[in-house]
Amino acid sequence: MEATLRTPQTADYEAIASWVVDKKACARWAGPLVPFPFSSENLPELLEVEGCASYCLVDSNNQCVGFGQFWMTDHGAVHIGRIIVSPEARGVGAGRLLCERLMDKALRSTGAHMVTLRVYRDNHTARSLYSSLGFVVVNSESTGDILFMRAMPDKARKADA
Numbered sequence: 505m506e507a508t509l510r511t512p513q514t515a516d517y518e519a520i521a522s523w524v525v526d527k528k529a530c531a532r533w534a535g536p537l538v539p540f541p542f543s544s545e546n547l548p549e550l551l552e553v554e555g556c557a558s559y560c561l562v563d564s565n566n567q568c569v570g571f572g573q574f575w576m577t578d579h580g581a582v583h584i585g586r587i588i589v590s591p592e593a594r595g596v597g598a599g600r601l602l603c604e605r606l607m608d609k610a611l612r613s614t615g616a617h618m619v620t621l622r623v624y625r626d627n628h629t630a631r632s633l634y635s636s637l638g639f640v641v642v643n644s645e646s647t648g649d650i651l652f653m654r655a656m657p658d659k660a661r662k663a664d665a
């Protein structure tokens with residue numbers, strides 16, 4: 505699959521909004537701060553996190569097929585979030601590509617050595633993806649509903665070398 509990251513535009517936010525079909529899907533994707541229903545024109549503001557960078561994954565036709573963000577945390581780690589792939593594009597590797605590209609950009613642009621994320625315990629698809637990317641659960645930071653996960657891609661790369 506050919507795909508790259510680029511800055512989201514108005515039409516991309518309209519597409520992304522159409523992928524989020526109900527309250528549960530909204531909470532799983534964006535956490536508790538984004539209400540459902542929402543208007544796509546308000547999405548950039550609703551998704552704002554201090555210092556965050558937002559990216560679309562686009563296919564060879566420049567169509568947005570995925571979205572994600574990253575921001576630095578107090579612990580010197582970079583946190584990725586709001587990961588989503590268009591329902592039509594799921595199951596063929598777009599989510600993996602999106603996460604790999606986003607993690608690469610996040611690590612290079614921030615200089616962080618650790619990537620963190622949060623995922624609902626019952627989101628088995630996302631958990632499986634994150635585990636395969638090297639994320640491990642941090643029990644002390646997790647709750648009954650939500651797992652906190654971290655990965656240290658640099659270490660993994662050095663260990664492979």
Ligand SMILES: CC(C)(COP(=O)(O)OP(=O)(O)OC[C@H]1O[C@@H](n2cnc3c(N)ncnc32)[C@H](O)[C@@H]1OP(=O)(O)O)[C@@H](O)C(=O)NCCC(=O)NCCS
Binds near residue numbers: 586588594622629636
């Ligand atoms: C989670 C999500 C981004 C995965 O995107 P995707 O494009 O379907 O994922 P990929 O096709 O790249 O698959 C990557 C891995 O995810 C897992 N996966 C994908 N589809 C799966 C399914 N139906 N059941 C179980 N695991 C699945 C597998 O581990 C897969 O790796 P493999 O192909 O080597 O087996 C997508 O399902 C999504 O947008 N979900 C709704 C929003 C969401 O829950 N975001 C996560 C917020 S934390």
